[in-house]
Amino acid sequence: MADLAYLSIAQAHEALQSGKVTCVELTQYYLDRIKKHDESIGAVLTLCSDTALEAAQKVDEKIQAGKDMGLLEGIPYTAKDMFLTAGVRTTAASKILDAFIPPYSATVIDKLNSAGAILIAKVNQDEFAHGGSTENSAYQITHNPWNTEYVPGGSSGGSAAAVAADFGIFSLGTDTGGSIRQPAAYCGVTGLKPTYGLVSRYGVVAMASSFDCIGPITRSAEDATLVLNAIQGRDVMDSTTIESTENHQSSKDLKIGVVKELMNDSRYSEALKAINGLGKKNDVTLPDGDMALAVYYVLVSSEISSNLERYDGIRYGSRNDSATNLEQTYSLTRAEFLGPEVQRRILTGTYALSSGYYDAYYKKAMQVRTLITQEFAQIFADCDVIVTPTTLEPAFKIGSKSDPVEMYKTDILTVSANLAGVPAISIPAGIDEKTGLPLGLQIIAAQGNDAQVLAVAEAFQKTTEWHKKVEEIIQ
Amino acid sequence: MATLSPKQIEQVARLARIEVSPQKLPKVANEVNSIVCFVDSLQVVDTTGIVVTSQVTGLQDVWREDVVKDCQISRDDLLANAPEVQDGYIKVKKVL
Numbered sequence: 001m002a003d004l005a006y007l008s009i010a011q012a013h014e015a016l017q018s019g020k021v022t023c024v025e026l027t028q029y030y031l032d033r034i035k036k037h038d039e040s041i042g043a044v045l046t047l048c049s050d051t052a053l054e055a056a057q058k059v060d061e062k063i064q065a066g067k068d069m070g071l072l073e074g075i076p077y078t079a080k081d082m083f084l085t086a087g088v089r090t091t092a093a094s095k096i097l098d099a100f101i102p103p104y105s106a107t108v109i110d111k112l113n114s115a116g117a118i119l120i121a122k123v124n125q126d127e128f129a130h131g132g133s134t135e136n137s138a139y140q141i142t143h144n145p146w147n148t149e150y151v152p153g154g155s156s157g158g159s160a161a162a163v164a165a166d167f168g169i170f171s172l173g174t175d176t177g178g179s180i181r182q183p184a185a186y187c188g189v190t191g192l193k194p195t196y197g198l199v200s201r202y203g204v205v206a207m208a209s210s211f212d213c214i215g216p217i218t219r220s221a222e223d224a225t226l227v228l229n230a231i232q233g234r235d236v237m238d239s240t241t242i243e244s245t246e247n248h249q250s251s252k253d254l255k256i257g258v259v260k261e262l263m264n265d266s267r268y269s270e271a272l273k274a275i276n277g278l279g280k281k282n283d284v285t286l287p288d289g290d291m292a293l294a295v296y297y298v299l300v301s302s303e304i305s306s307n308l309e310r311y312d313g314i315r316y317g318s319r320n321d322s323a324t325n326l327e328q329t330y331s332l333t334r335a336e337f338l339g340p341e342v343q344r345r346i347l348t349g350t351y352a353l354s355s356g357y358y359d360a361y362y363k364k365a366m367q368v369r370t371l372i373t374q375e376f377a378q379i380f381a382d383c384d385v386i387v388t389p390t391t392l393e394p395a396f397k398i399g400s401k402s403d404p405v406e407m408y409k410t411d412i413l414t415v416s417a418n419l420a421g422v423p424a425i426s427i428p429a430g431i432d433e434k435t436g437l438p439l440g441l442q443i444i445a446a447q448g449n450d451a452q453v454l455a456v457a458e459a460f461q462k463t464t465e466w467h468k469k470v471e472e473i474i475q
Numbered sequence: 476m477a478t479l480s481p482k483q484i485e486q487v488a489r490l491a492r493i494e495v496s497p498q499k500l501p502k503v504a505n506e507v508n509s510i511v512c513f514v515d516s517l518q519v520v521d522t523t524g525i526v527v528t529s530q531v532t533g534l535q536d537v538w539r540e541d542v543v544k545d546c547q548i549s550r551d552d553l554l555a556n557a558p559e560v561q562d563g564y565i566k567v568k569k570v571l
Contacts, residue, residue: 103548197532239537294514316556326570335494350491366527405513421531
C-alpha cells in the first residue's frame with residue numbers, strides 16, 4: 001500500500017483512480033489514525049466508521065467497474081459539529097443538543113455527499129461556536145497537535161486540529177469572526193472564510209446570521225479551492241446566498257496592500273520576501289481592530305440572543321424536567337444546558353437590544369459597521385489584496401485566558417473581514433521561535449474575489465514550504 | 476460608562492428566559508459589565524448621518540416559486556427529537 005500520510009486531494013484521487021490504494025483502505029487509514037492519536041488531541045466528538053466504510057465500499061465498486069471519478073469522490077473529511085448530518089448526532093458542542101439526531105443534512109453536507117466525499121467524523125468546537133480556543137466545548141478540550149499544552153484555536157478548533165493531525169484530508173468549519181482562520185493559523189493549516197453568502201448555511205446551526213460563513217480547512221490553498229468549488233453557489237433554501245463568482249486570476253501587476261505596522265515583525269520577514277515576488281506592494285492600514293471588535297460583540301451578541309431563542313426544551317434538545325409551568329421550562333432548561341459563555345452572550349445581546357438601549361448599542365454598532373465597510377472599499381480601490389498576520393501571537397496555553405474579553409481579542413485581526421463580508425484566508429507563513437508554533441498570514445480581498453484570495457495563497461505556497469511543516473508534527 | 480446592577484441583570488435574564496440564581500447574580504453582572512464596558516468604546520465614534528449596515532450582500536426581495544413539495548421526513552422522525560410527545564403532538568407544561 002502506498003504511503004498515505006498527509007495526502008492532498010489530488011494525490012488521494014490519483015492513488016484511488018490508479019488502484020494504488022482502495023477507498024476502504026484509505027478510509028481505514030484515517031479511522032486508525034484517529035484511534036491512535038485522538039486520545040491526546042481530543043478533536044473527535046462522533047465517529048462515523050460504519051457509514052464511512054460503507055460509502056468507501058461503494059466507491060471501490062465504482063473504481064473496479066472502471067468508471068472515472070470526480071475529484072472529491074472517496075475523499076475522507078471531517079465536519080465541525082455545527083453541520084446537521086441526517087442520522088448522525090449533531091451537538092454544536094452543547095449539552096442542550098446532547099441527544100439531537102437531525103432528520104436532514106445541511107446543504108453543504110448534501111453537496112459533498114453528492115460529490116462522493118466521505119464524512120468520517122464530527123469534530124469539536126466551542127459551544128455554538130462561541131469562543132476562540134475550543135475550551136468552551138461542553139464535552140472536551142481539544143489540544144493543538146503541534147504541542148498538546150496549547151489550544152488549537154477556535155471556534156473551529158476540532159476541524160483545524162483534525163486537518164493538522166491528518167484525521168482526514170479536509171474539514172468544514174464556520175467563521176463568524178475568525179473561527180476558521182484563527183484555528184487554521186494556530187494549527188499551521190489553511191483556512192478560508194469565503195465571501196458572505198457564497199456558501200449556503202441551510203442546515204448549519206446559526207450563530208450570528210449577518211456574519212456566519214462556511215468554509216474549508218485544508219492543508220493547501222489548492223485543496224481549499226477544490227472544496228469551495230464543490231460547496232459554493234445559490235441555494236433556494238438559503239435566501240442570503242449569492243451566485244458563485246467567475247475565477248479571478250492572479251496577474252503579474254497584482255497590487256498587494258501590506259499592513260506595515262503588523263508585518264514589520266522579524267517573525268514574518270521570510271514571508272514578506274515571498275510576498276515581494278507576487279506583485280507590487282503598497283502600505284495600507286486595517287480598520288481599527290478594537291473598534292471592529294466592539295462592533296462585532298454588540299451585533300453578534302444581539303444576533304445570538306435572537307438565534308438561540310429556539311433552544312427552549314420544547315421541540316428538540318434537552319429539557320429540565322423540574323419545571324412546573326411553561327416559562328420555567330424555558331428558563332430552567334436554558335440555565336441548565338447552555339454553557340457560561342453562551343449565557344453571557346445571550347444576556348449581553350438581550351441587553352443591547354432591550355428598550356432604551358437599542359440606539360446606543362445596536363444601531364450605533366450597525367452605523368460603525370458601515371464606516372468599517374467603507375474603509376475596506378477605500379483600501380480595495382488601490383489594491384487587489386491585503387496581507388496581514390492572522391493573529392498577533394501564535395496559540396496560547398490551555399487555561400491561560402480566563403477573562404472573556406481577553407479571549408475576544410484573539411480575533412482582533414480577523415473580525416473586520418466578517419463585518420465587511422469580504423473573503424479572507426489564513427495560510428501558514430512562519431514558525432514562532434519561542435514556542436515552536438506556527439504563524440498564520442491572512443490574505444483579504446474585496447467581496448466576490450474569493451478566487452483572487454485563493455490564487456495569491458496558492459502562488460505563495462508554490463514558493464514556500466511552511467504549509468508542509470505540519471506533516472512533521474505527528475509521526 | 477454603563478454598568479448594570481445585579482437587579483438590571485436579573486431583568487435582562489428574565490427577558491432572555493435564563494434562570495440566574497441569586498448567588499450567581501454578582502458574578503454574571505461583573506462578566507456582562509466587562510463586555511459592556513469594552514463595547515462602550517463605540518460611543519466616541521461620530522456617526523451623524525451614517526446609514527446602518529444590517530446586511531452585506533445587497534440582495535433584496537429574494538423570491539422563489541411557491542410550489543408545494545412533499546416533505547421527505549415522516550412525522551415520527553420529525554417528532555423523534557422532542558423531549559415529550561403524546562398522540563403525535565409535542566407536549567408542554569401548563570401555560571397558565
